[in-house]
Amino acid sequence: MTQLPAHKFDHLCKEVRARTGLVLGPEKAYLVESRLGPLARKSGLASIEALIDAMMRGDKAVTTSVCEALATHETFFFRDKTPFELFEQVIAPALKTARAGRALKIWCAAASSGQEPYSLAMMLDEAGGPQADILATDMSGPVLEKARAGVYTQFEVQRGLSIQRLVKHFEQTGETWRIKPHLRQKVRFEQSNLLEDFSRLGRMDVIFCRNVLIYFDIETKAKILDRLAAQLADDGYLVLGAAETVVGLTDSLRPAQGHRGLYTRAGAPGAKAVAAA
Numbered sequence: 001m002t003q004l005p006a007h008k009f010d011h012l013c014k015e016v017r018a019r020t021g022l023v024l025g026p027e028k029a030y031l032v033e034s035r036l037g038p039l040a041r042k043s044g045l046a047s048i049e050a051l052i053d054a055m056m057r058g059d060k061a062v063t064t065s066v067c068e069a070l071a072t073h074e075t076f077f078f079r080d081k082t083p084f085e086l087f088e089q090v091i092a093p094a095l096k097t098a099r100a101g102r103a104l105k106i107w108c109a110a111a112s113s114g115q116e117p118y119s120l121a122m123m124l125d126e127a128g129g130p131q132a133d134i135l136a137t138d139m140s141g142p143v144l145e146k147a148r149a150g151v152y153t154q155f156e157v158q159r160g161l162s163i164q165r166l167v168k169h170f171e172q173t174g175e176t177w178r179i180k181p182h183l184r185q186k187v188r189f190e191q192s193n194l195l196e197d198f199s200r201l202g203r204m205d206v207i208f209c210r211n212v213l214i215y216f217d218i219e220t221k222a223k224i225l226d227r228l229a230a231q232l233a234d235d236g237y238l239v240l241g242a243a244e245t246v247v248g249l250t251d252s253l254r255p256a257q258g259h260r261g262l263y264t265r266a267g268a269p270g271a272k273a274v275a276a277a
Contacts, residue, residue, distance in 0.1 A: 023215070144189050
């Protein structure tokens with residue numbers, strides 16, 4: 001990549017960090033080139049530098065597109081398996097009794113193109129319950145449009161899905177596969193940024209916030225975790241990615257004994273239930 005003038009690279013870093021939490025440095029030059037080169041061409045601009053010039057002129061549409069392009073949207077069905085096993089074997093049974101008479105409130109934060117919430121919807125459908133209200137959010141409008149449509153390529157459905165689940169939960173149209181309507185209806189998609197106020201979403205029984213905190217600095221991680229804790233029901237559960245933790249970042253949450261990646265509110269009754277499971 002042609003080296004950007006320092007003041008322009010600094011402007012890019014500042015805007016991206018403020019809007020997405022992503023910390024860019026010289027070591028991320030490959031990311032800038034691979035993500036912004038195609039965006040510049042798509043936008044009809046001559047170069048990445050021209051994109052940044054547009055940002056510096058206050059072009060909000062370009063700034064949004066740049067930030068969304070640099071955000072990581074890697075995901076696939078039943079990613080990492082363990083969180084879904086925890087949901088099936090520990091979380092859902094514990095909350096099914098406590099939530100008798102109402103649907104579980106589940107929030108998949110930074111849900112990207114929808115594979116995580118749809119994976120949960122499949123599991124609940126196969127188990128015959130419990131009933132759940134699944135909310136999936138992401139900062140990117142384009143990836144949420146894909147998620148709402150529920151249409152995936154052959155490559156995407158091969159990542160994490162068994163043939164049995166593919167046939168049971170999808171309809172094939174040409175070379176693509178679409179989630180069946182009754183499952184699409186189980187998931188609500190809404191645009192929301194973890195760096196901004198999300199208290200309007202209400203209290204949740206379960207929050208999945210996986211593989212996104214790793215991109216933030218320590219201060220930002222701590223703030224987000226404290227705000228996630230405030231959204232969690234007293235006996236609710238937070239699920240983080242394998243490389244993420246609350247230890248040393250917040251006193252509002254604590255690890256659930258014996259279950260890596262699972263957290264409860266500090267002092268919450270749910271912690272005992274999980275530890276004993």
